[in-house]
Amino acid sequence: EVQLVESGGGLVKPGGSLRVSCAASGFTFRNYRMNWVRQATGKGLEWLSTISSDSTYIYYADSVKGQFTISRDNAKNSLYLQMNSLRAEDTAVYYCARVSPDGYIDSWGQGTLVTISS
Amino acid sequence: NFMLTQPHSVSESPGKTITISCTRSSGSIASNYVQWYQQRPGSSPTTVIYKDNQRPSGVPDRFSGSIDSSSNSASLTISGLKTEDEADYYCQSYDTSNRWVFGGGTKLTVL
Numbered sequence: 297e298v299q300l301v302e303s304g305g306g307l308v309k310p311g312g313s314l315r316v317s318c319a320a321s322g323f324t325f326r327n328y329r330m331n332w333v334r335q336a337t338g339k340g341l342e343w344l345s346t347i348s349s350d351s352t353y354i355y356y357a358d359s360v361k362g363q364f365t366i367s368r369d370n371a372k373n374s375l376y377l378q379m380n381s382l383r384a385e386d387t388a389v390y391y392c393a394r395v396s397p398d399g400y401i402d403s404w405g406q407g408t409l410v411t412i413s414s
Numbered sequence: 415n416f417m418l419t420q421p422h423s424v425s426e427s428p429g430k431t432i433t434i435s436c437t438r439s440s441g442s443i444a445s446n447y448v449q450w451y452q453q454r455p456g457s458s459p460t461t462v463i464y465k466d467n468q469r470p471s472g473v474p475d476r477f478s479g480s481i482d483s484s485s486n487s488a489s490l491t492i493s494g495l496k497t498e499d500e501a502d503y504y505c506q507s508y509d510t511s512n513r514w515v516f517g518g519g520t521k522l523t524v525l
Contacts, residue, residue, distance in 0.1 A: 331514070341451070341459065341504050343514035355512045358415070391458060399508075400449040400464035407458060 298322040298403045300392045305408030312382050316408050318375040318392030326350070326370035329395035332377045334388040335407070342388075345377065346395065382412045416440045418505050418517035425523040430495050434520045436505030437487040446508045448488040450479055453519075454501045462503075463490060492522075500524045 304316040318330075332344040345366040346355045354366055365378040375392050389407035396402035417439040426432040436448065450463040461470050463479035466488065476496075481488045488507075492499055505517040 333516075340502075340519040341453075341506075341516045343506075343516060346512065346514065353512070357513060396464075398464055398468075399447060400461055400506075401451070401459070402461060402470065404458040404460070 298394065300394065300403055300405035302390060302392050302405045302408035305390065305410045307411045307413060308382050309414050310383055310412055312412075313378070313380045314382065314410060315376055315378045316390050316410065318405055320373045320375065320392075320394070323394070325368075325373040330366075330368060330375045331393040331395055331401060332364075332366060332375075333391045333393055333401075333404075334386075334410075335391065336385075336388040339388075344390075347375070379410070382410075384412050386410065387412045415509055415513070416515060418507060418515055420503075420505060420517040420520045422518070423521040423523065425525055426495055428495050428497060428524055431491060431493040432495060432522065434490045434492075434503055434505075434522070435485075435487050436489070436517050437485065438507070441509075442483065443481050443486045443488055443507075444483050448479065448481060449506045450477075450488075450490045451504045451506065452499075452501045453504065459504065495524050497524050 299321045301319045308314050331346050334342050347366045367376045391407045392405040393401040394403040419437045447465045451459040452462045453459040462473050462477045466481050467479040476493045478491045502519045504519045
């Protein structure tokens with residue numbers, strides 16, 4: 297069974313940094329592209345970043361480019377999102393998501409809540 | 415970049431058919447595949463349609479997708495509505511720079 301388990305969320309002061317992680321299991325992690333998607337409370341889905349299976353290709357939404365960094369460790373079956381210079385508007389649930397070979401998200405984690413507040 | 419615009423909310427009675435639209439602001443809707451995701455309250459999203467009109471295994475054939483170049487939009491149609499279909503639905507596509515674009519979401523109420 298495919299499992300994606302995010303961790304590392306929490307309360308951070310404005311201007312602070314946080315790294316959220318996603319532990320993957322139940323599939324060959326190194327073969328899949330992965331995404332980070334976030335959702336503010338009561339709001340819609342916002343794509344943040346995609347990383348190719350071997351980290352060769354990385355793409356960011358304009359809203360987080362230069363602020364967030366996606367990475368992965370295929371040996372550890374883990375995906376990461378380093379978030380810097382955090383602002384109140386970054387408060388959201390952050391989802392890790394697997395991209396199927398057909399190019400759509402076929403598995404989502406349960407999400408981890410990141411709250412930016414003083 | 416382009417935007418995908420969805421109605422904020424729709425409602426219909428059980429057993430009826432509903433269609434949710436997703437209009438692309440610029441560029442052709444046919445130039446990149448459209449996906450549809452369902453998100454029930456308190457849950458992570460799941461895919462109901464991919465590549466414009468394909469259903470993942472396990473998704474009932476009551477769900478169908480299409481695109482219409484004349485209106486530059488994609489549509490998700492749900493027939494034989496059930497109360498369990500009540501959820502938020504999001505369309506999604508890609509731009510030429512491999513960035514993903516989500517629509518704003520449509521809240522479906524089955525009453």
